[in-house]
Every structure is written in C-alpha cells, then in structure tokens.
Amino acid sequence: MNCWTSNTTTSYMSVTCHYITDFKLRSNLLDCFVVAESHTSQNLAQELSRVAKEWGIQDKIAACVTDNASNIVKAVNDILKWNHVRCFAHLLNLTVRSSVHQTEIQALILKVKSIAEYVRRSTVASAKLREMQLQMGQVQLRMKQDVATRWNSTYFMMQRAIEIKEPLVSTMALLNPLLPALTPEEWDITKEVCDILKPFEEVTVEMSSERFVTGSKAILMARGLQRIVAHRQRNPSTHEPVKGMVNFLAADLEKRFGQIERVRVLAEATLLDPRFKKHAFVIERNAEETVSRVVGAATHAATPTLPSTEEEEEEEEEGGTTVNPPSEPVPQFWADFEERVTTLRPGVQNPSTGAMLEIKGFLAEPLIPRKADPLEWWRVRALVYQNICTVMKTRLCIVATSVPSERVFSKTGQIITDRRNRLSPSKVRELVFLNANL
Incomplete structure (x- = not known):
C-alpha cells in the first residue's frame, strides 16, 4: 500500500494485492480512496482493515509491504498485527x-x-x-x-x-x-x-516488478550489494570523496539489511524458491531455522481438522465411517518393530513426518536456472510436495516493494489533471479501479 497527494491537495491511499493462482503471480488493485482524516496509525489501520474485510481476506494476509514511514509501520505491526515487510526499493x-x-x-x-x-x-x-x-x-x-x-x-x-x-x-x-x-x-x-x-x-x-516473483530475491540482492561495496572497499578509489561514499554505503547497507535473513516471510520465500533454497543464506543458522519454520507451517497446513462430537454422531447416523473399529492388540514380539516403522507406512504417516520428508526431498533436488520460472517448477511438482507447496503459495506471492501501489498513482495523476480537477473522489476511485483491473 502507499499514499499520495493529488494536485488538488487531496490525499489518496492505494492498496494492491498479489497472489498465486494456477501457479501464476497475479496482481490487482483492491482500492484507491481518499484519506480524509489525519494519517495517524489508528486511522491508517482502520482503512486497511476495512479494505481487507470488504474483500474477505482478513485471514489470508501473508504480509503487508509498505514504505518506512513510522505511522504505517506502527499501523501494520502494532495495531493490525500483520507480518510487515519494509519496501526494499525505499530502503x-x-x-x-x-x-x-x-x-x-x-x-x-x-x-x-x-x-x-x-x-x-x-x-x-x-x-x-x-x-x-x-x-x-x-x-x-x-x-x-x-x-x-x-x-x-x-x-x-x-x-x-x-x-x-x-x-x-x-x-x-x-x-x-x-x-x-x-x-x-x-x-x-x-x-x-x-x-x-x-x-x-x-x-x-x-x-x-509485479509480474515476477521478487520477495524471494531480497536476501540475495542485499547480500550481493554488500559484496560489491565490500570489494570497492578492498580496492579503494584514489579520490577521497569516493572513498567516503563507499564507506558510508557499506555502513548503511549493514544497518538496513544486515538482519534481512531474520525477516521470516522473506527468508521462507527464499528457501522455497527452487532457484535459491538454502544457498542464498550467508548464515547457516538462519537457513536451518527457516527450514524448521517451513516444516511447522507445512505440518499445520497438512493437519486435518477433527470433526466435532455432533458431526461424528451425524456421520454415524448417515452410515459414515468416521469411527474406526477397535484394533487388535499387537503381540509383544512385534511391538518394537511396529513402533519403529509406523510412520513409514503410507496412510498412517503423521503430518510432521510427511512435511519433514517433503522438505528434505525438495532441498535435495538441484537448483533450477536463475532465469527459470519458479512457479512453473512448482506446478510440475505440486503433487510430490503437496504440504510445502501450500506454504509456498503464501510466500512467493510476496512482492519486495510497494512500487505496484506507486504505479497506481501514476495512472491517477493522468486522470486528475488541471483540466479535470473537479472530479469527485468517488468518481476518481471508480475510474482508477477500472483502469487498474480491466
């Protein structure tokens, strides 16, 4: 999301959404509306919450990408409690x-x-x-x-x-x-x-870009820039102003991106991108912690919701097979073997073990070329890695910047001109929505 003031001194906020469907990254404008009240954290949070409720996505938000302004950061982090990602381009x-x-x-x-x-x-x-x-x-x-x-x-x-x-x-x-x-x-x-x-x-x-996966590149891009600047430091310029600039860049990159591997949603997106996986991480511990979180998320996604007692009774009345007959006691001499191999048999594998086996298989596969489409790779292997594929769809959809929202304002500026400065905010809202989504 982003904010913008038109040439009529009217303040607008735009909210875009980015999601994966049919293994393609899609983008849409949800709303572009006037913010009549002051831009306090509480007011911004109320507007974002309203938009989410209108579209019925309040429980489907993987992350919210904004600029670095303290009011919007507080609105997303402290009030809405959404995963917040700072705009990479703004940083x-x-x-x-x-x-x-x-x-x-x-x-x-x-x-x-x-x-x-x-x-x-x-x-x-x-x-x-x-x-x-x-x-x-x-x-x-x-x-x-x-x-x-x-x-x-x-x-x-x-x-x-x-x-x-x-x-x-x-x-x-x-x-x-x-x-x-x-x-x-x-x-x-x-x-x-x-x-x-x-x-x-x-x-x-x-x-x-908003047409290609970008969130998974953030760690790689930040580390790449740090390495380039470090090389400049090791081979300093003969001009003092350039030396000072390079040293400043190195310090500021460390300040703003030094902990980027700890940004959970970006780390998980990076791990689940078949072009990068664990190889984009500089610190091994961060990679391993990310693997554990992905396994946990995949386990949660794979865990079936148990029916309530009333549902069980209804299924029994309808001839359902929810309640299994009591199993025969296992002879003592088979007990040890049965305990060790239970989770290896198809159909009785627990979700945690299944997710762990999937992530191991995924990480063992070779990296695909840098210019290949990661979503196409996932489309082919969706049935092989069903559980972590579910998690992937909520991570690779994350864009790294708020530029898509800014592009909306470029179109808005073409609608609200000096010769069309009497357009009502509601009319502007409708025109921008149609322009962005048709």
Whole structure:
C-alpha cells in the first residue's frame, strides 16, 4: 500500500494485492480512496482493515509491504498485527540518497544539475548541443534532470552527462563560460560515482516488478550489494570523496539489511524458491531455522481438522465411517518393530513426518536456472510436495516493494489533471479501479 497527494491537495491511499493462482503471480488493485482524516496509525489501520474485510481476506494476509514511514509501520505491526515487510526499493533509496548527500559529492551533483537545467531550459543551448553531437559523430542525446524523490534520476542525470561529455563541454564553453564547469578530476569522480551506483539501479529495477516473483530475491540482492561495496572497499578509489561514499554505503547497507535473513516471510520465500533454497543464506543458522519454520507451517497446513462430537454422531447416523473399529492388540514380539516403522507406512504417516520428508526431498533436488520460472517448477511438482507447496503459495506471492501501489498513482495523476480537477473522489476511485483491473 502507499499514499499520495493529488494536485488538488487531496490525499489518496492505494492498496494492491498479489497472489498465486494456477501457479501464476497475479496482481490487482483492491482500492484507491481518499484519506480524509489525519494519517495517524489508528486511522491508517482502520482503512486497511476495512479494505481487507470488504474483500474477505482478513485471514489470508501473508504480509503487508509498505514504505518506512513510522505511522504505517506502527499501523501494520502494532495495531493490525500483520507480518510487515519494509519496501526494499525505499530502503535502497534512503541508503543511496544519504551516501550522495555528503558535502563533496553533493557539490559535484549540484554542478551537474546546474548544467542540465541550463541546457534543458535554453533552446539555443539544446540546439548547440545537438549540433556538437552531430559534428563529433555521436548519437543525439538530451540532458536528463534529477527528481528530488527518486535517487535513480540523479544517477541517470550523471550517467547522461558522462555519455555526452565532449559535446557538452564544448557547448558550455561556447555559450556560457561563466557557468561552473567540472574539472578533469570531477569528471573522473562523476564516472566512479556512476559505476558505484549502477548495481543499485539494476537491483531497484529487478525488485520493482509485479509480474515476477521478487520477495524471494531480497536476501540475495542485499547480500550481493554488500559484496560489491565490500570489494570497492578492498580496492579503494584514489579520490577521497569516493572513498567516503563507499564507506558510508557499506555502513548503511549493514544497518538496513544486515538482519534481512531474520525477516521470516522473506527468508521462507527464499528457501522455497527452487532457484535459491538454502544457498542464498550467508548464515547457516538462519537457513536451518527457516527450514524448521517451513516444516511447522507445512505440518499445520497438512493437519486435518477433527470433526466435532455432533458431526461424528451425524456421520454415524448417515452410515459414515468416521469411527474406526477397535484394533487388535499387537503381540509383544512385534511391538518394537511396529513402533519403529509406523510412520513409514503410507496412510498412517503423521503430518510432521510427511512435511519433514517433503522438505528434505525438495532441498535435495538441484537448483533450477536463475532465469527459470519458479512457479512453473512448482506446478510440475505440486503433487510430490503437496504440504510445502501450500506454504509456498503464501510466500512467493510476496512482492519486495510497494512500487505496484506507486504505479497506481501514476495512472491517477493522468486522470486528475488541471483540466479535470473537479472530479469527485468517488468518481476518481471508480475510474482508477477500472483502469487498474480491466
């Protein structure tokens, strides 16, 4: 879920759901409505509870993914008591933005931004830049400008400046020599910063999908970024600002993702993904604890609900066979053998043993290719691993980010425009719902 304020200063909340049916990941918008009251934890919790009750899913929620705002975190964790997952993309955004806000790096970004603003604002500068690109035999590319709410827009702006460095420098020298120019060292630093941020952008894109399984990738992606940054630390830059940025990234990644293997629903999703299983875990103990929890959940799912006394009596009256006749006493010399093999016979296997055998068989199978569809793998083996397959459907449906809700607001912004600013909230709600779900 996510919140957004329109250009009419009306505050909206969107709630999306993600689930597995026929071994395909599906997404739907449940509601996009006005939050008239203040955004307190209690009010947000009431709205989320209302949506869940309207759709009859209050007992089917595996996890709720939101941003890092304290009010929504408290609403989900403390009031609703749902499993809460912090948006992976939002955490990455906080990490990267903090790292580039260091004094020297930020000063460099402001220089690039001032150049981008000048070129985009001036038709003469834009035309001259295109002319210089043609003269140098380069593809005509426009400057990009960053957006305060998206860290990757800063990365794209700096990356574009690197791509058109020569024609850009020539254009600025001819048209506006008074505008602060980047020194050769600053160009080198800009390139290094882009190289460092590139994996963060790639991970953000990978984790923002709603058509593919993403929750099971969170641990792997976090550990991957930590290893990349650690490699940068072992091979430090010659530029002090870059060194400081890398050290900050390492510390902040550890702060925000150091305990990600302890986030239960993400750990269980990772274990049940046939591409990763226990191999995505760095700490063996976390992997083993996750196996135990999955076995427990599968056992619970496999345990049949015993009929009540009234139900038993009704079945007996209807000729049912719920009540078994008393078994014959076992001779003493067979007692030891019978005790040891009882759980191995089909039909008398207890749920706990069945779940344990399934998880052992699942973990023993080879990993499938990274680009393979884990849900297709489960579709083929659903009958082999029936109990843990039930658990899988409540774990691999978890998305890693709240980006799907944010995409709803992109559509909402196209509906509520300056020329359509008198649409009532109820009409907006209906239009957005149809747009998202049809």
